[in-house]
Amino acid sequence: MITETEIKKGLAGVVVDYTAVSKVNPDTNSLLYRGYPVQDLAAGKSFEEVALLLWNGELPSQIELTEFIATERAGRALDAGVKAAIDLLPLDCHPMDVGRTAVSVIGARHALANDSSREAELIKAKELFAAFPAVVAYDQRRRRGLDIVEPREDLDYSQNFLWMTFGEEAVPDVVDAFRVSMVLYAEHSFNASTFTARVITSTLSDLHSAVTGAIGALKGPLHGGANEAVMHTFHEIGIDKDESREDAAARAKAWMEDALAAKKKVMGFGHRVYKHGDSRVPTMKAALDRMIEHYGRHEMLGLYDGLEAAMDEAKGIKPNLDYPAGPTYHLMGFDTEMFTPLFIASRIVGWTAHIMEQRASNALIRPLSAYNGPEQRSF
Ligand SMILES: CC(=O)SCCNC(=O)CCNC(=O)[C@H](O)C(C)(C)COP(=O)(O)OP(=O)(O)OC[C@H]1O[C@@H](n2cnc3c(N)ncnc32)[C@H](O)[C@@H]1OP(=O)(O)O
């Protein structure tokens, strides 16, 4: 008979396997990608370099990087079949459903779909990395009644992502804040979506199925969907461009007190692994601060600070990465529902690195359950 204490609900605290992709250390509040602190990577490396690091285990040589950049730039256009599939989807479906469908369509049309050699997996991972921004950019534009903007090969990943979305070149500060968000979102060990990708891979299913499933797991507000939910909170409190930072903070504080009194879970706060703050938040918050300065939106800082202070005072619960990322994307001009698809664009790297790692040392993931239904009976 299994006792309740033996049940590891939510697999909390259970170590399932080794990984060499990243190390989340709540004691030192640190996150290493293949041994490198994520803050250092966010400060000094392009997202393209970080992707190669996560896939290959080492930072790229100049030749490797140049080759990858050329392939990535050549693979950015929205495939006609994917565009046709997106066009069939209603404008009021969630953009995460569009992202999930797009990856599924890309997989179904891929010549190497069921080739699970490392070479083929790497090709498919790099292609998804290059192709996904066009899905997000096109989806945001079609919802706004705007025409598609073709990619530009003279721009880097982040510059081109913003170009395809907004149809104009973003200034360097904005590009850099976007790059930082991509680097920080890329990988986080056995989170729910990555674990989903590993479960699917463990059955010897294909890479696109694993990424499609991972997108489904990322959509929920307890995971990636929280960056969108943070913005809904800001809107619920009310964003008034003309309000002072202090007044906005006071209203946010009052909103949080009411929410906690009503026993609400407030998205963007708390974490399964980090209990004293998320290692990525200071770097993302610094990027948000730069965007607040750039756009002259100090009332947003008031809302941010007010919620954070009230949560800390009442429960000692700290923000996670989604908390500063949400308002950063808002200031850049992304529609709120597009925030979690931006998370997909980045996490494709981590998912596919884990898919390759799982495949290289596979065991079917199949835990046990304790049965608590009726004993055997007859009808
Ligand atoms: C990039 C990412 O995916 S980061 C995660 C993004 N998700 C969110 O922001 C969603 C909001 N946060 C949460 O729901 C949780 O903190 C989780 C799911 C992330 C982690 O939760 P768990 O480790 O399962 O802890 P659990 O949900 O049991 O919370 C422990 C206690 O803290 C409280 N708590 C945790 N997070 C929050 C929150 N955001 N708001 C209010 N209370 C919270 C819980 O109510 C619970 O209190 P209790 O013991 O009095 O019941």
Ligand SMILES: O=C([O-])CC(=O)C(=O)O
């Ligand atoms: O690790 C987790 O549980 C969630 C998270 O922060 C991430 O996936 O980036």
